[in-house]
Amino acid sequence: MAEKALQEGYVDLVAMCRPLIADPEMARKLSEGRAEDVIPCITCNQGCFQRLFNAAWVQCLMNPRTGRESLDEYRLEPAPRPKQVLVVGGGPGGMEAARVAALRGHRVVLCERSSRLGGQALLAAAPPYREEMGDIVSHLSRQIGKLGVEVRLETEVTPGLARQLAPEAIIVATGATPRPPEIPLGGIPAATAHQVLRGET
Numbered sequence: 001m002a003e004k005a006l007q008e009g010y011v012d013l014v015a016m017c018r019p020l021i022a023d024p025e026m027a028r029k030l031s032e033g034r035a036e037d038v039i040p041c042i043t044c045n046q047g048c049f050q051r052l053f054n055a056a057w058v059q060c061l062m063n064p065r066t067g068r069e070s071l072d073e074y075r076l077e078p079a080p081r082p083k084q085v086l087v088v089g090g091g092p093g094g095m096e097a098a099r100v101a102a103l104r105g106h107r108v109v110l111c112e113r114s115s116r117l118g119g120q121a122l123l124a125a126a127p128p129y130r131e132e133m134g135d136i137v138s139h140l141s142r143q144i145g146k147l148g149v150e151v152r153l154e155t156e157v158t159p160g161l162a163r164q165l166a167p168e169a170i171i172v173a174t175g176a177t178p179r180p181p182e183i184p185l186g187g188i189p190a191a192t193a194h195q196v197l198r199g200e201t
Contacts, residue, residue, distance in 0.1 A: 003030070021048045022062045024069070036142055039063050040135040062136065064096070079104040086111065086167035088157045091119020094173035095140035101171070102147035109165060110144065111155040117141050119175050123197040 002014040019026055023039035030038065039062050047059030047066070060066035068074045082105045087098045090112030098110045116122070118137035125134035144151065155161070162170065178192050191201040 018043070018048055021058060021066055022060050024066075040132075040139055042132045042135050044133065062139070076100065076103050079106055082106050083168040084166065085109070085169045085171065086157070086162065086165055087171045087173060089119065089173035089175060090114070090117040090151070090153070091173060091175050092121050092136050092140060093175070094119070094171070095137075095144055097171045097173055098149045099140060099143050099147060102144065102149050106169075108144075108147075108149045109152065109167070110149055111152045111157045111161070113154070113156045115154050117151065117153070120194075123194055126197045 002016070005011045006014060016026075018041045019038075022041040023029070026038050029035070041060075042062060044061050046061045051058050058067045065074045085098075085101045085106045085108045087094045087101070087108060087110040090110055094110060094112070095117060098108045102108045117140075118134075121133060121136045125131055125137070178194055180190070180192060195201045
């Protein structure tokens with residue numbers, strides 16, 4: 001949209017804040033014709049907006065390096081020796097782990113028990129006006145595809161499968177399970193937000 005406005009002469013300059021927090025290399029990627037590699041801002045305001053007003057260290061849900069760009073522990077160096085890596089779980093955590101491992105040169109297999117990638121990010125994108133949360137899934141899916149990560153859907157990792165794949169490293173990223181509050185309900189029906197968002201109740 002910004003590019004179109006510039007090309008058609010509606011504006012001379014487009015200023016952005018949160019998109020550049022999510023991806024400081026956005027302008028370079030766009031000028032190189034790599035729009036699909038831009039880390040999207042999902043308008044979650046979790047680590048940037050609220051923290052800016054509190055003069056706190058800015059972070060980004062989509063980019064773990066935001067605010068830590070100069071720290072050595074966040075530099076992605078090639079692995080000294082490529083390994084066979086198994087990632088268990090295809091939510092955002094599993095996909096990001098697979099992406100980083102593949103970027104470092106490892107051979108990665110990602111197994112997801114369900115029929116699609118995304119995990120709980122799919123639930124986060126389900127309510128009205130929160131569709132942008134789904135950009136987590138599309139962005140990371142695209143990146144691990146480009147990096148050659150082998151994705152196996154509808155695949156539960158059992159000890160037998162792990163032995164068969166013989167990975168040198170296993171990353172378990174199976175997400176969290178909500179714990180219902182310990183409130184006496186006296187027979188009143190109750191459901192978790194996850195059950196509602198999944199359409200189970």
